[in-house]
Amino acid sequence: MATIKGLLKRSPDTPEAPGVHPQALWSFRPRSDREAGDAIVSNLLLHWFPSKVYKPSLDWSYSFWLGTASAALFLLLVVSGLPLLMLYVPSVERAYQSVKDIEYVVTFGWWIRAVHRISAHLMVVAVALHLVRVFLTGAYKNGVGQGQCREWNWVIGVVMLLLTLFLSFTGYLLPWDQLAFWAVTVGTNIASSIPWIGPTVRELLIGGRTIEQATLIRFYVLHCIMLPGALGVLFAYHMWRVRKDGGLAKADHEAVLANQRPVPPVASKTYTLLGVARGTAPTVKVTSVEAPDLTVSAVPDLTRRAAIVVLATFALVSILASAIPSPLEEPANALVTPNPAKAPWYFLWLQEIVTDTTIRIGSFTINGAFLGGVILPGLLITLLTVWPWLDRSSALSTGRWFPKDRRTQNAMFLALVLLVLVFTVIGMFLRGPYWNFYWPWEAWPEIPARI
Amino acid sequence: MEKRTGSPYPKIDRPVLALVGVVLVISTAFFAWSDRQHDYRYYQYQFRQMVAEKFGADLAATTSSGIQQVWVPGLRRADRCTTCHVATNWKGFETAEEPWRTHPVEPLKAHPVETFGCSACHGGQGWAIDTAEAHGEVAHWEEPLLGEGLGESYSLVDNKKALMQMNCNICHRYERETAGADMINHAKKLVQDKGCRACHVVNGRGGTIGPDLTWIGDKAPEQYEYGRLSGQKTAFAWHVAHFKDPRALVQDTVMPNFHFSTRDAQALSMLVLSWKRAEFDVALYPGVARTDPQTAEERKAEEDMRTGPGGWFVQTGCFVCHSISVFGVKSPAQIGPDLSIAVEDVQARFGRTIDDFIREPTGTMSVVLSRQIILTPEQKQVAIEKLRQAFAEYQRLKAEGNAPSLSR
Numbered sequence: 044m045a046t047i048k049g050l051l052k053r054s055p056d057t058p059e060a061p062g063v064h065p066q067a068l069w070s071f072r073p074r075s076d077r078e079a080g081d082a083i084v085s086n087l088l089l090h091w092f093p094s095k096v097y098k099p100s101l102d103w104s105y106s107f108w109l110g111t112a113s114a115a116l117f118l119l120l121v122v123s124g125l126p127l128l129m130l131y132v133p134s135v136e137r138a139y140q141s142v143k144d145i146e147y148v149v150t151f152g153w154w155i156r157a158v159h160r161i162s163a164h165l166m167v168v169a170v171a172l173h174l175v176r177v178f179l180t181g182a183y184k185n186g187v188g189q190g191q192c193r194e195w196n197w198v199i200g201v202v203m204l205l206l207t208l209f210l211s212f213t214g215y216l217l218p219w220d221q222l223a224f225w226a227v228t229v230g231t232n233i234a235s236s237i238p239w240i241g242p243t244v245r246e247l248l249i250g251g252r253t254i255e256q257a258t259l260i261r262f263y264v265l266h267c268i269m270l271p272g273a274l275g276v277l278f279a280y281h282m283w284r285v286r287k288d289g290g291l292a293k294a295d296h297e298a299v300l301a302n303q304r305p306v307p308p309v310a311s312k313t314y315t316l317l318g319v320a321r322g323t324a325p326t327v328k329v330t331s332v333e334a335p336d337l338t339v340s341a342v343p344d345l346t347r348r349a350a351i352v353v354l355a356t357f358a359l360v361s362i363l364a365s366a367i368p369s370p371l372e373e374p375a376n377a378l379v380t381p382n383p384a385k386a387p388w389y390f391l392w393l394q395e396i397v398t399d400t401t402i403r404i405g406s407f408t409i410n411g412a413f414l415g416g417v418i419l420p421g422l423l424i425t426l427l428t429v430w431p432w433l434d435r436s437s438a439l440s441t442g443r444w445f446p447k448d449r450r451t452q453n454a455m456f457l458a459l460v461l462l463v464l465v466f467t468v469i470g471m472f473l474r475g476p477y478w479n480f481y482w483p484w485e486a487w488p489e490i491p492a493r494i
Numbered sequence: 495m496e497k498r499t500g501s502p503y504p505k506i507d508r509p510v511l512a513l514v515g516v517v518l519v520i521s522t523a524f525f526a527w528s529d530r531q532h533d534y535r536y537y538q539y540q541f542r543q544m545v546a547e548k549f550g551a552d553l554a555a556t557t558s559s560g561i562q563q564v565w566v567p568g569l570r571r572a573d574r575c576t577t578c579h580v581a582t583n584w585k586g587f588e589t590a591e592e593p594w595r596t597h598p599v600e601p602l603k604a605h606p607v608e609t610f611g612c613s614a615c616h617g618g619q620g621w622a623i624d625t626a627e628a629h630g631e632v633a634h635w636e637e638p639l640l641g642e643g644l645g646e647s648y649s650l651v652d653n654k655k656a657l658m659q660m661n662c663n664i665c666h667r668y669e670r671e672t673a674g675a676d677m678i679n680h681a682k683k684l685v686q687d688k689g690c691r692a693c694h695v696v697n698g699r700g701g702t703i704g705p706d707l708t709w710i711g712d713k714a715p716e717q718y719e720y721g722r723l724s725g726q727k728t729a730f731a732w733h734v735a736h737f738k739d740p741r742a743l744v745q746d747t748v749m750p751n752f753h754f755s756t757r758d759a760q761a762l763s764m765l766v767l768s769w770k771r772a773e774f775d776v777a778l779y780p781g782v783a784r785t786d787p788q789t790a791e792e793r794k795a796e797e798d799m800r801t802g803p804g805g806w807f808v809q810t811g812c813f814v815c816h817s818i819s820v821f822g823v824k825s826p827a828q829i830g831p832d833l834s835i836a837v838e839d840v841q842a843r844f845g846r847t848i849d850d851f852i853r854e855p856t857g858t859m860s861v862v863l864s865r866q867i868i869l870t871p872e873q874k875q876v877a878i879e880k881l882r883q884a885f886a887e888y889q890r891l892k893a894e895g896n897a898p899s900l901s902r
Contacts, residue, residue: 491727
């Protein structure tokens with residue numbers, strides 16, 4: 044015990060020397076700002092935080108911590124995916140059975156599967172909401188800091204959203220039940236409606252012309268290795284860019300305000316390499332970035348809030364996973380199409396648009412798959428990607444909710460989001476057999492059984 | 495040492511963090527607890543008491559505990575039914591309540607649980623370890639337990655447990671008779687007697703007027719047309735209704751109404767639904783027929799019909815509905831009049847000569863001769879000649895006083 048205490052406690056004999064960290068571990072309850080800053084340099088996981096953060100960027104009501112929640116969900120997905128990786132067999136003969144075993148007889152198997160499933164759904168929601176938040180607050184715009192490149196972080200964010208959707212989509216197929224098989228059939232058929240290259244794209248995606256073993260193993264490798272790997276790398280880059288761009292856009296906004304009032308120069312130091320690179324080395328006068336009355340130490344104020352968000356996300360997922368059973372339909376059957384055959388819920392707005400743009404004039408049919416399934420989402424993604432360069436609103440509106448000069452574009456954006464939501468809800472709840480429209484109080488035709 | 499700059503956050507954030515931590519601990523405890531909630535723990539405990547009471551504590555200690563499984567690689571099944579049905583192989587609990595009842599011994603002699611598992615015969619979901627899931631009373635499970643309850647919901651005539659015989663017949667399909675499968679045996683006899691093979695291929699033999707029925711049990715329930723079926727929307731209910739009155743379900747069908755009784759229709763429905771593919775190891779059932787050959791007599795009777803003087807009618811397909819008794823051709827369905835006296839009969843029914851009628855048929859025959867049996871003018875001429883020969887033969891036999899009795 045004495046040795047552990049010795050490790051944790053600073054011995055009175057230890058001389059305080061600059062650059063020397065007398066403690067082996069960091070402190071959750073730093074007694075000085077120096078000790079608080081030390082945590083950032085002495086801990087691998089904490090090193091991506093700045094030592095000081097602007098108070099407003101910790102606000103619950105600014106960011107809603109959606110990025111942190113998304114990252115927590117991603118972590119949960121990786122962790123819950125590992126045991127599933129050992130229990131699941133990616134073969135068309137045994138996949139379904141192995142999922143049944145996970146569901147019925149593996150200790151905590153049903154819960155691990157439910158955690159994985161619920162986290163996946165929530166992650167799509169959280170990442171999408173994060174994107175909506177960043178758009179509405181104009182946080183993809185560069186504020187007043189130097190060397191900011193927020194528009195590229197936005198582009199990376201859009202790519203990460205697409206990766207999240209694709210991760211979820213590839214996971215859909217793995218149980219090899221009817222839901223999986225037909226959701227993937229609908230999804231890949233939309234891809235095949237691209238003129239000229241469509242069939243090739245579909246063939247590349249599913250490893251053949253029918254959804255078979257080749258598709259399963261392809262989706263499995265994508266789902267377990269390539270996509271999470273790519274997402275992990277992009278996540279690291281995304282975080283690094285956030286640091287490099289001076290933290291949350293809200294902090295920029297505050298910095299501008301801070302600059303407008305006289306702040307007495309304080310001798311301060313920076314604990315970050317960035318600071319040194321930018322010339323804010325020790326003894327340099329600080330005006331805004333670390334104004335003491337506007338900032339708090341990242342450890343423990345930021346880390347505590349991050350812990351709250353991460354643990355709350357875990358708790359929410361755990362409770363939902365215990366309460367909501369994960370469905371498993373009949374084994375995949377290429378000969379029987381469930382009616383209706385629905386895409387995963389986050390693609391239902393596309394499926395709905397595909398149906399609505401499919402026009403029948405007599406016996407002549409104009410298929411909406413290309414317009415609704417390719418052109419429209421393609422256009423939306425392109426618009427999202429290039430929007431930071433089209434946006435002409437003032438840098439002062441960066442990092443604020445509902446600024447005046449972003450009113451029009453925010454309204455347009457919200458209208459689009461609302462449209463997507465409406466189509467999703469219609470597709471989820473109001474579409475029955477043959478994609479016919481049913482009000483919630485209207486009963487669907489009975490689904491026949493064998494016996 | 496520099497002082498720590500004050501922060502407004504810990505005051506609220508610390509209790510919030512503590513609260514979140516407590517919620518997380520509670521949720522963890524909740525799922526760990528719910529993972530342990532299985533009825534089998536109670537059933538196994540209860541059975542241990544029953545054995546202790548009846549046979550003493552020593553034997554009670556040998557009762558199974560925890561999840562049990564019969565793994566049958568040859569049938570690709572892992573059945574966990576014995577987790578709850580603890581008494582399956584125990585003697586002395588024949589009259590106990592389920593799930594503590596001993597399994598009847600007779601069927602287990604040829605089908606030991608260790609080799610065949612449970613669900614291959616009983617249906618249900620062998621993977622599951624909770625009642626509703628295991629008995630298949632859950633969404634997305636297509637093979638419910640073929641037990642008494644299900645039999646009652648179909649108002650099975652006599653034996654309410656008969657649905658299980660469908661599963662007997664998955665392995666025993668090529669046998670003419672299987673011990674213990676009375677409904678299936680009855681249905682197989684009907685298939686022979688009514689001559690289903692006149693129109694349908696079954697096991698590779700039969701006519702092509704109707705659909706091939708060899709694997710009809712694999713047809714998915716979604717692929718049936720239920721528009722005109724009232725009551726339960728299941729493949730089984732569809733077949734029962736269809737056997738009773740084909741035209742009531744499929745308006746333009748040419749399948750005749752055989753006026754089957756409810757028992758006949760239920761037996762036949764079980765039989766056809768049992769005609770499905772199943773993967774199993776043939777080593778599991780030595781001595782059971784694996785093909786469906788005709789007997790020598792059947793082969794001879796068919797050969798005689800095809801090569802005899804009425805062979806043309808057999809090959810053309812007329813015999814499906816019509817017997818030509820004078821030529822020894824017996825129709826399996828017998829829904830049309832005997833063609834031995836067609837020359838006279840057509841005149842009496844339609845007021846037209848046979849030549850005229852065959853060239854320009856009316857009524858049912860106009861449909862049959864334009865859809866099922868399409869004849870060239872030359873073939874029609876052959877038909878007229880053959881019918882005249884038949885009639886001449888009939889008159890000859892009649893003069894001798896040997897005229898066969900004809901179905902009209």
